[in-house]
Amino acid sequence: MDVGSQVAASDEDLESWQEEEKYENFLVCSLDNTLFAFHSTYITKVEPYVHITYVPGCPEYVLGVIHIRGKIESVLDLRTILGLVKKEPDSKSRIILFKTDKLDSGFLVDSVEDIVSIPQSALQQPLSSLPDAIKLLISGEFHYQNRHIVILDVDKLSEKILEIE
Amino acid sequence: MIADNTSTQNMIEVRTYLIFSFSHYLLAIEARYISHISSVVSKGEDDLIYTLDLLFSNYDNHRSSKNPKYIHLKIGEIIQIDDLEDIFEVPSNKLFSLPKDIKTMRRSMAICNLIVLNNSITAILDPTILIQEFTKSREAS
Numbered sequence: 099m100d101v102g103s104q105v106a107a108s109d110e111d112l113e114s115w116q117e118e119e120k121y122e123n124f125l126v127c128s129l130d131n132t133l134f135a136f137h138s139t140y141i142t143k144v145e146p147y148v149h150i151t152y153v154p155g156c157p158e159y160v161l162g163v164i165h166i167r168g169k170i171e172s173v174l175d176l177r178t179i180l181g182l183v184k185k186e187p188d189s190k191s192r193i194i195l196f197k198t199d200k201l202d203s204g205f206l207v208d209s210v211e212d213i214v215s216i217p218q219s220a221l222q223q224p225l226s227s228l229p230d231a232i233k234l235l236i237s238g239e240f241h242y243q244n245r246h247i248v249i250l251d252v253d254k255l256s257e258k259i260l261e262i263e
Numbered sequence: 264m265i266a267d268n269t270s271t272q273n274m275i276e277v278r279t280y281l282i283f284s285f286s287h288y289l290l291a292i293e294a295r296y297i298s299h300i301s302s303v304v305s306k307g308e309d310d311l312i313y314t315l316d317l318l319f320s321n322y323d324n325h326r327s328s329k330n331p332k333y334i335h336l337k338i339g340e341i342i343q344i345d346d347l348e349d350i351f352e353v354p355s356n357k358l359f360s361l362p363k364d365i366k367t368m369r370r371s372m373a374i375c376n377l378i379v380l381n382n383s384i385t386a387i388l389d390p391t392i393l394i395q396e397f398t399k400s401r402e403a404s
Contacts, residue, residue: 151377151383151384151385151386152288152386153361153365153369153374153377153386154288154290154315154318154319154371154373154374154386154388155318155369155370155371155372155373155374156365156368156369156370157368157369157370160365160368160369163361163362163365163377163384164384165359165379165382165384170359170360170361170362170377170379170384171362172362172364172365201364202362202363202364203362203364259368260367260368
């Protein structure tokens with residue numbers, strides 16, 4: 099076997115391996131100077147920041163409602179839910195609309211950085227050093243541009259939000 | 264006296280809402296609940312006054328106006344507001360329900376619906392529910 103055929107065989111192996119490798123899509127966002135990700139299956143839309151109308155009588159983590167293309171959507175304050183310091187929204191702020199079996203709402207985040215495809219083999223379990231309260235809301239981690247990205251579990255977040263009530 | 268002004272125009276019901284401010288927010292109340300609005304109340308009416316503080320309890324920076332106005336409801340109670348802002352006739356197709364998750368999470372039922380006019384949202388206050396909740400709150404304390 100000459101070197102050429104060996105390279106061809108390696109290419110085929112690589113292609114075959116790539117076909118077998120499954121990828122998952124994530125929306126990478128920033129909150130309090132930390133990058134984190136949401137699995138794309140929960141995300142229905144990403145909207146630029148628009149004025150949020152406060153609805154009196156709602157708990158602190160409910161920022162209010164927005165009117166988007168003829169529909170009223172609620173917006174939740176992810177900073178309050180995660181116990182982070184509040185911040186005024188700016189031009190980079192985004193509203194991430196999501197849907198789970200239990201909740202259909204939006205999260206206000208500081209910015210949306212990227213949409214990435216991550217091979218399943220690159221997904222890691224959450225670091226054991228994380229505080230328990232946060233660890234319960236995380237489904238895993240991955241590396242992105244030499245940074246650790248924490249994957250927030252939207253299902254678990256929804257459960258936590260409804261538990262607060 | 265603010266008259267009831269519910270009418271039907273081309274099958275779209277139109278209702279009159281009074282828009283008022285409280286603690287930097289705009290809220291609406293349907294005119295049919297209102298008897299009149301005043302700048303002062305008599306001493307005998309003190310016990311009938313309700314403020315909206317309970318609805319805004321999340322906000323430490325809430326400050327009531329130094330020159331409040333008073334919405335006198337037909338049922339007798341009085342709601343203290345910061346100021347009267349506007350009166351709108353709102354067609355029913357501009358009224359929206361609260362999102363389902365807000366209905367689940369809210370701690371007060373007093374906000375019943377929303378008005379969306381010119382892409383601006385105003386929460387509608389149901390004064391009868393508000394009074395019921397305040398009465399329960401007063402009794403509990």
